[in-house]
Amino acid sequence: MSNIGDLEVFNLLDELEDIIERSSTIPLSNKAIVSKEEILDLIKQIRIKLPDEFKRAEWIKQERQRILLDAQQDAETIIKDAEQKINEMVNESEIVKRAEKTAAEIISAAQANAKEIRLGSREYADELLAKIEAEITNILETIKKNREELRGTK
Numbered sequence: 424m425s426n427i428g429d430l431e432v433f434n435l436l437d438e439l440e441d442i443i444e445r446s447s448t449i450p451l452s453n454k455a456i457v458s459k460e461e462i463l464d465l466i467k468q469i470r471i472k473l474p475d476e477f478k479r480a481e482w483i484k485q486e487r488q489r490i491l492l493d494a495q496q497d498a499e500t501i502i503k504d505a506e507q508k509i510n511e512m513v514n515e516s517e518i519v520k521r522a523e524k525t526a527a528e529i530i531s532a533a534q535a536n537a538k539e540i541r542l543g544s545r546e547y548a549d550e551l552l553a554k555i556e557a558e559i560t561n562i563l564e565t566i567k568k569n570r571e572e573l574r575g576t577k
Contacts, residue, residue, distance in 0.1 A: 432472045439465045487548030498537025505529035
């Protein structure tokens with residue numbers, strides 16, 4: 424589920440890693456001399472790209488809410504339609520019996536359908552959030568690793 428923004432962040436992190444690897448080292452130590460300005464510029468560019476991931480996570484959260492509301496409204500509409508059909512069929516006793524049976528079946532089916540829609544939309548939203556969480560975790564781990572390398576602690 425990579426997009427151009429992800430690739431740009433990874434390219435910037437690769438560039439940061441290249442700068443650190445190309446830097447000269449201080450003799451008899453694990454430390455390197457790097458251009459502070461160059462490193463800070465890359466970190467700034469990475470920060471500019473990262474908020475897109477957070478915006479996408481917020482959009483998915485909102486989309487999940489919308490899907491759940493739509494499912495609830497659909498269920499309510501189906502139930503209201505079933506109740507209306509019941510009221511229209513209450514003319515004779517045989518019709519009433521059939522109407523009650525049909526109404527119960529329709530309401531049961533509508534409730535089952537609404538439940539399925541709610542569960543499906545929750546699973547879909549959870550899957551999307553899990554994917555984004557994994558991507559963000561990956562990015563944060565890479566940044567942490569690079570910062571540790573930058574500090575010479577790795």
